[in-house]
Amino acid sequence: xxxxxxxxxxxxxxxxxxxxxxxxxxxxxxxxxxxxxxxxxxxxxxxxxxxxxxxxxxx
Amino acid sequence: xxxxxxxxxxxxxxxxxxxxxxxxxxxxxxxxxxxxxxxxxxxxxxxxxxxxxxxxxxxxxxxxxxxxxxxxxxxxxxxxxxxxxxxxxxxxxxxxxxxxxxxxxxxxxxxxxxxxxxxxxxxxxxxxxxxxxxxxxxxxxxxxxxxxxxxxxxxxxxxxxxxxxxxxxxxxxxxxxxxxxxxxxxxxxxxxxxxxxxxxxxxxxxxxxxxxxxxxxxxxxxxxxxxxxxxxxxxxxxxxxxxxxxxxxxxxxxxxxxxxxxxxxxxxxxxxxxxxxxxxxxxxxxxxxxxxxxxxxxxxxxxxxxxxxxxxxxxxxxxxxxxxxxxxxxxxxxxxxxxxxxxxxxxxxxxxxxxxxxxxxxxxxxxxxxxxxxxxxxxxxxxxxxxxxxxxxxxxxxxxxxxxxxxxxxxxxxxxxxxxxxxxxxxxxxxxxxxxxxxxxxxxxxxxxxxxxxxxxxxxxxxxxxxxxxxxxxxxxxxxxxxxxxxxxxxxxxxxxxxxxxxxxxxxxxxxxxxxxxxxxxxxxxxxxxxxxxxxxxxxxxxxxxxxxxxxxxxxxxxxxxxxxxxxxxxxxxxxxxxxxxxxxxxxxxxxxxxxxxxxxxxxxxxxxxxxxxxxxxxxxxxxxxxxxxxxxxxxxxxxxxxxxxxxxxxxxxxxxxxxxxxxxxxxxxxxxxxxxxxxxxxxxxxxxxxxxxxxxxxxxxxxxxxxxxxxxxxxxxxxxxxxxxxxxxx
Numbered sequence: 001x002x003x004x005x006x007x008x009x010x011x012x013x014x015x016x017x018x019x020x021x022x023x024x025x026x027x028x029x030x031x032x033x034x035x036x037x038x039x040x041x042x043x044x045x046x047x048x049x050x051x052x053x054x055x056x057x058x059x
Numbered sequence: 060x061x062x063x064x065x066x067x068x069x070x071x072x073x074x075x076x077x078x079x080x081x082x083x084x085x086x087x088x089x090x091x092x093x094x095x096x097x098x099x100x101x102x103x104x105x106x107x108x109x110x111x112x113x114x115x116x117x118x119x120x121x122x123x124x125x126x127x128x129x130x131x132x133x134x135x136x137x138x139x140x141x142x143x144x145x146x147x148x149x150x151x152x153x154x155x156x157x158x159x160x161x162x163x164x165x166x167x168x169x170x171x172x173x174x175x176x177x178x179x180x181x182x183x184x185x186x187x188x189x190x191x192x193x194x195x196x197x198x199x200x201x202x203x204x205x206x207x208x209x210x211x212x213x214x215x216x217x218x219x220x221x222x223x224x225x226x227x228x229x230x231x232x233x234x235x236x237x238x239x240x241x242x243x244x245x246x247x248x249x250x251x252x253x254x255x256x257x258x259x260x261x262x263x264x265x266x267x268x269x270x271x272x273x274x275x276x277x278x279x280x281x282x283x284x285x286x287x288x289x290x291x292x293x294x295x296x297x298x299x300x301x302x303x304x305x306x307x308x309x310x311x312x313x314x315x316x317x318x319x320x321x322x323x324x325x326x327x328x329x330x331x332x333x334x335x336x337x338x339x340x341x342x343x344x345x346x347x348x349x350x351x352x353x354x355x356x357x358x359x360x361x362x363x364x365x366x367x368x369x370x371x372x373x374x375x376x377x378x379x380x381x382x383x384x385x386x387x388x389x390x391x392x393x394x395x396x397x398x399x400x401x402x403x404x405x406x407x408x409x410x411x412x413x414x415x416x417x418x419x420x421x422x423x424x425x426x427x428x429x430x431x432x433x434x435x436x437x438x439x440x441x442x443x444x445x446x447x448x449x450x451x452x453x454x455x456x457x458x459x460x461x462x463x464x465x466x467x468x469x470x471x472x473x474x475x476x477x478x479x480x481x482x483x484x485x486x487x488x489x490x491x492x493x494x495x496x497x498x499x500x501x502x503x504x505x506x507x508x509x510x511x512x513x514x515x516x517x518x519x520x521x522x523x524x525x526x527x528x529x530x531x532x533x534x535x536x537x538x539x540x541x542x543x544x545x546x547x548x549x550x551x552x553x554x555x556x557x558x559x560x561x562x563x564x565x566x567x568x569x570x571x572x573x574x575x576x577x578x579x580x581x582x583x584x585x586x587x588x589x590x591x592x593x594x595x596x597x598x599x600x601x602x603x604x605x606x607x608x609x610x611x612x613x614x615x616x617x618x619x620x621x622x623x624x625x626x627x628x629x630x631x632x633x634x635x636x637x638x639x640x641x642x643x644x645x646x647x648x649x650x651x652x653x654x655x656x657x658x659x660x661x662x663x664x665x666x667x668x669x670x671x672x673x674x675x676x677x678x679x680x681x682x683x684x685x686x687x688x689x690x691x692x693x694x695x696x697x698x699x700x701x702x703x704x705x706x707x708x709x710x711x712x713x714x715x716x717x718x719x720x721x722x723x724x725x726x727x728x729x730x731x732x733x734x735x736x737x738x739x740x741x742x743x744x745x746x747x748x749x750x751x752x753x754x755x756x757x758x759x760x761x762x763x764x765x766x767x768x769x770x771x772x773x774x775x776x777x778x779x780x781x782x783x784x785x786x787x788x789x790x
Contacts, residue, residue, distance in 0.1 A: 007601035016327040019594040020334060023309050027338070030305045033570060045293035045300075047218040048284050051143050051531060052291075 065213065068530040069142045073155040075429045077135035078422055079519070080163060082512045084127035085418070089508050091120040093501040098704070099671070100494045102694075105704040110174040112704045113671075114630030118185040119173045124410055125183060125273065127166045132418035133277040134158070134201075137224050139425060140284040141205065144221055146214045146533040150207025154200045161197035165190055176628035177247040180663055181262045183269050184238050188249045191239045198235070202228050209577045213533040216575055219300040223280030225577065226308055226584045230272040233588060238265035244725045245718070248624070252729065255658025256323055256606050259666050260316065260599050264592065267315035274409070276307060278417050279346060282374065285421050286353050289366045295352035299345050306342035308584050310335050312591040317388035320397065321640035322666060323606075323655035328595060329390070336388030343381030350374040365440035369420030372448055376412025380405065395470070398636055398670040400490070401462025404455045411451045411504060419443065419511050426518045431526055435517035443510040450504030457496035464490055465670075470644040478647050483673040484700045491702075609656035611785040614731045615778065617719045618744040618751075622775030624722065625768055627663065629706065636667035637676045637779065650677035650780070657783060660731055672703060679781035684751055685758035687773045709769040710761065719744045747774060 046053075098104050098113050105111040138155065142148060149155050168190050172178070178185040186194070205228060209217070238261055241249035253261050287294050294300055316324060316332030351374055354361065361367045383405050387396050396402060427434050434440065468486040471479035480486055573579045615623060639645050641652040653676055658664055682690075689696050692710055694703040723740035727733040736743055745765075751774055752765035764770050 004601045007598070015594075015598055016331045019313070019591065020331065023313070023335075023591065024338065026309055027306055027342075030302055030309075041297040042293070044216055044218065045287075045297035047144060047214070047216065048140070048220070048287045049291070049293060052288075054531075 064532050064534050066530060066532045067146075067148055067213075068528045070138070070149050070152055070155060071429050071526070071529050073149070073152070073159055074135050074139045074425065075519075076159050077131050077138060078425055078429060079515065080131040080159075081128060081135055081418055081422060082508075082515045084123060084131055084166065085415070086505070086508045086512050088120060088123035088128045089501070089505045091116065091123055093498070093505050095120055096494065096498050096501050099702060100491055100498070102702050102704045107705055107707055109176065109629075109706075109708055112629065112706070114633045114704075115174050115176055115178075117633045118178060118182075118630060119170060121183060122169050122173065122185065123166070125269070126169070129274055129278075129410070129414045129418065130162065132414070132421065133227070133273070133281070134162070135425065136277065136281040136285065136421055137205065139429070140220055140280070141208055141224065143531070144214065144218045144284065145208055145212035146531065147208050147211045150204045150211060154204040154207075158197055158201045158204065161193065161200065165193050165197065168193070172247065176630075178628060178630060179239070179241065179249065179251070180627040180630065180632055180665065181238065181251070182266055182632075182668060184235075184262070184265060187247055188239070188241055188243050189246055191235070194235060195232075198228070198232055202232065206577070206581075213536050215536060217577055217580065218284075219294075219297065219304055220280040220284040222304050222580060222584075223276045223283065225581055226304070227272050227277040227280070229581060229585050230268065230276075230312070230588050233585070233592075234265045234268050234272065237592075238262060242725050242729060244721050250725050250729060251663040253662070254729075255661045255664050256325075256655045257600055258662065258664040259319055259322065259658075260324060260328065260596070262664070263318040264312075264315040264595065267318060268312055270409075271307065271311040271314075274414055275311070278377075278414060279303065279307075281417055281421055282346075282350050282370070282377075285424055286350055286370050286374070289364070289370060289420070289424050290354050290357045290360075292353055292355070292357055295349050295355065299349045303342050303346040303349065306339075306345075308587050309591070310338050310342070312588050313595065314339060314388065316595070317393065318668065319666075320388075320390050320393040321642060322638050323653050323658065325599065325602075325655075328599060331595065333388050333390060336385045339381065340385045343384075344378060347374055347378035347381065350377070365437060365444055366420050366424045368441070368444045369416045369423065372444075373413055373416030373420055376408055376416065376451075380409035380413055383408070394640070394642060395466040396462065397640075398668070399462040399465040399469075400458045400493075400669070401466065402669065404458035404462055407458065408451065408455050411447070411454070415451075415504075416447065419447070422511065422515060426515055430518050430522045432518060432521045432523065435514050435521060439510050439514045443507040443514070446503050446507035446510065450500045450502070450507060452500070453503065454497050454500030457493040457500060461490040461493035461497075464493070469648070470642070472644070478644065481648065483648070484698055487671070487702060488700050606655040606659065608659060609654060609783060612657055612659065612782040614660045614726070614733055614736075616743060616747055616774070617723050617736050617740040618747040618771050618774045619778045620722055620726065620775075621714065621719055621744065622771035622773070623665075625709070625772050626665065626775055631675075632665050632667040634667075634669070634671035634703070636670050636674045638666040639674055639676050645674070649674045651783065653780075654783065657780065660726075662726070662729065672701075675776070675779055677780040679777050679779040680784075683758055684755045684773050684777065685760040687776055688755055688760050688764070688769055691769060691772065709772060710764060710767055712768045714748070714766050714768050714771055716741050716744060716766070744771075751777075 095113060095116055098116075102113070105113070109115065138149065165186075169186055172187060172190065173185060177187050179187060205224065209221070240252040242252065243249040251258050283294055283300055313335035314332050316328045317336045318332075320329050320333070322329075351371070354367065354371065357367070361371055386392055387402070387405060423434060423440050465486055468480045468489060473479045573583070637653075639649045639652045646652050686697060688710065690698070691706040693705050693707065694701040720740040723733055723736050727737050748765045748770045751770050752763065755764055755773075756762045
């Protein structure tokens with residue numbers, strides 16, 4: 001018996017909906033996390049600008 | 060723990076090289092595109108040379124635009140920004156140089172092979188296996204260099220731009236390897252390990268995600284670094300950028316099947332592709348808004364600063380393209396747009412507007428810094444911006460109009476219920492004026508690219524005699540002293556251990572840890588991509604009912620197989636589809652709709668993605684053999700208004716019978732039941748070619764064609780789609 005025989009006989013009628021729900025759930029989870037996240041985001045957003053800020057300080 | 064400040068320098072030499080390459084290949088890629096646009100209205104400009112036909116040159120244009128222009132821009136962005144964001148010089152200068160020269164060698168190899176018909180004929184993955192292996196070697200070197208730099212970093216937190224680069228490196232590696240698995244029969248020819256529906260599925264899983272992970276994620280990384288730098292403001296919302304990242308990683312990878320609506324792909328896969336594409340709408344627009352709002356308080360500078368102008372229009376085009384993409388993935392819209400120039404307009408608004416303008420915004424910002432002098436001409440940069448913007452707008456408006464016109468004309472019925480435009484060429488002639496307008500728009504855009512190149516070269520020429528080394532200082536990465544969330548379960552607590560774990564999970568404190576842990580970030584990115592891909596691939600490959608076999612569908616004869624390889628080599632798929640959708644206007648025009656079981660011996664599949672010419676799925680037996688000979692010799696002798704180039708050399712070039720057996724053996728090795736042909740491939744091919752040549756001579760055509768390439772191509776074309784007419788049984 002081949003793997004394709006096994007999979008074909010499984011009648012995975014809701015197969016396509018499962019990942020849709022799982023991945024949408026993760027997506028919603030990330031959304032929630034972003035809404036709840038603490039205030040360090042402001043500081044992290046400045047990372048690309050730090051080298052110039054440091055250079056200015058050195059000057 | 061070391062807190063001693065370390066001094067270090069950045070490798071900007073490699074950034075300079077990639078920046079130059081971006082400007083040079085940008086001109087080459089767009090010039091090739093302009094030449095192709097002209098050839099669509101003046102096909103005689105191929106001058107009867109095989110190397111100059113549309114079918115062979117179009118992949119050169121697309122590969123140059125994606126991998127040479129956009130690719131070099133991405134690498135310039137990665138090498139410049141990663142070093143600064145990670146506070147470390149690249150892991151290895153030798154690997155950086157190997158990456159640069161290896162990538163340029165691959166581009167040159169593409170330019171030398173594609174015009175000579177050496178192609179896999181998979182869109183944006185046309186390069187044959189030796190070049191594919193070279194890509195793997197260069198990509199691995201890039202990955203080692205990039206992850207090695209992360210390992211040596213002096214900045215604990217990994218900024219979101221680096222996440223986007225990381226996702227690019229991991230996912231492109233997976234996509235490239237899986238899509239290019241093939242059995243080589245010579246240095247310039249291989250057969251895909253996948254056939255028909257599976258091959259189509261894998262190709263568009265690759266094709267769509269090449270857009271996602273080569274033309275989107277690295278450019279978002281570029282945006283999240285260079286836009287704040289140019290605006291001198293932090294990104295509007297760092298939270299939104301993280302949401303943007305994960306939603307692209309988790310959603311984008313599913314969307315590929317929307318390229319195959321109403322084809323022989325299983326319905327569930329197509330629906331899944333559509334749903335995930337629509338879900339992409341919000342995060343993509345979130346990203347665009349995040350980009351534009353980064354300019355809050357700096358809008359007054361946009362009018363004066365060419366860098367910001369390029370970025371603003373680039374991000375706006377990102378928004379337009381990511382609005383239009385999900386729209387086109389909706390089945391009812393796709394029924395109209397697919398195979399038309401609408402898709403071409405969509406692609407060019409993304410490639411020229413988003414990738415092109417973000418690249419040049421970055422180059423103009425980088426040029427004074429990496430060449431350590433002033434930009435040669437701000438006025439020329441502004442002129443580039445306006446030429447480019449106007450060029451894109453003229454181009455896409457004309458091609459949108461052409462696409463909608465095509466789509467509506469193909470599906471139009473008259474009052475008697477018959478096709479209003481039964482002759483395909485009528486729909487071609489109608490859009491030729493728009494093709495001329497495209498040439499005008501393209502010329503403007505190319506002029507802008509030339510201005511960009513001149514500006515970069517002239518800036519480089521005014522560089523100092525010796526570059527000052529770009530240096531920085533930062534403490535070594537010791538034990539992190541800032542806040543690190545940990546799962547702590549107190550001994551005496553009213554909440555159970557499970558409760559604490561639940562809170563830790565729900566508050567997503569683990570994510571804060573990941574943001575400093577490249578291993579976990581990379582692992583979860585790879586897991587998301589692999590799991591999503593497996594969910595789509597496993598049933599496509601393993602559930603038999605998805606591709607029901609048809610008893611009357613037999614393998615191609617050895618001669619037809621050679622003819623098919625000529626069809627592949629000439630890049631016919633660039634203008635002709637082989638996929639009749641179950642839509643009345645299509646079945647009326649072309650015949651019975653395509654069934655999945657008809658393609659089980661097609662390696663590679665040849666469904667195509669646009670119809671500059673008509674679909675060929677049921678062309679077998681539609682015309683006499685002589686018609687095909689005359690048509691290939693001079694298309695306008697059979698269809699006066701045709702815009703197809705002539706393929707006259709096919710009637711004079713010798714057919715390589717010596718390679719027939721090798722081709723048959725390779726197919727047999729891949730599971731094609733060839734029977735007698737495995738032993739006598741060449742004899743069978745010669746016998747069939749004699750029959751066809753005699754038939755052509757008896758129809759009043761040229762004599763002695765039996766050893767010419769045209770015979771094999773005629774054999775293949777006459778077989779196309781004819782198997783199901785022999786009997787309709789399925790098993």
